[in-house]
Amino acid sequence: MEKREINPWKWQDARNYVQAVEVKNPEATLYISGQTAIDSEGISSKADMRTQLKKALENLETVIKEAGYELKNIVRLNVYTISHEEFFREWDVLQDWTVQNGIKQSGTYLEVKYLFETLKVELEATVVR
Structure with missing residues (x-):
């Protein structure tokens, strides 16, 4: 697999994402459903945004x-949140996580009216191998 980041500008570098990711000759692609702060028993978190983002x-x-992929090969990460204001106050959690794992992904951040039950944030990813 070959992965190339496309960044016509420099400003996004401080936000640790890229404008586009090109993947050539992937062996496989993993499309991940939205992941939230639900525990292993299926209970939705009632915690604050920071805690839910970490979970x-x-x-x-x-x-x-579990699927046998590597975090560094996330090529797209979409974030859905019920409050951009709350999410971007906790932005450092996502920023630090992507830096720590060597992730350079494209993505979109969307504020939605609500998520399932008491959830505040949901992460949808595409990973290649």
Whole structure:
């Protein structure tokens, strides 16, 4: 597999994402359903945004590793949140996670009216191998 990042500008570098990711000759692609702060018993979190974001990232990691993929090969990460204001106050959690795992992904951040039950954030990813 070959992966190439396309960044016509430099401003996005400080936000740790890329404008586009080109993948040539992938062996396989993993499309991951939205991961949230739901525990292993299926109970939705009632915690704050920061805690829910950490749990959603943990759940995303679990799915990726269970499938035999690597975090660094996330090529797209879409974030759905019920509050951009709350989410971007906790932005450092996602920023630090992507840096720590060597992830350079494209993505979209969307505020939605609501998510399932008491959830505040949902992460949808595409990973290649």
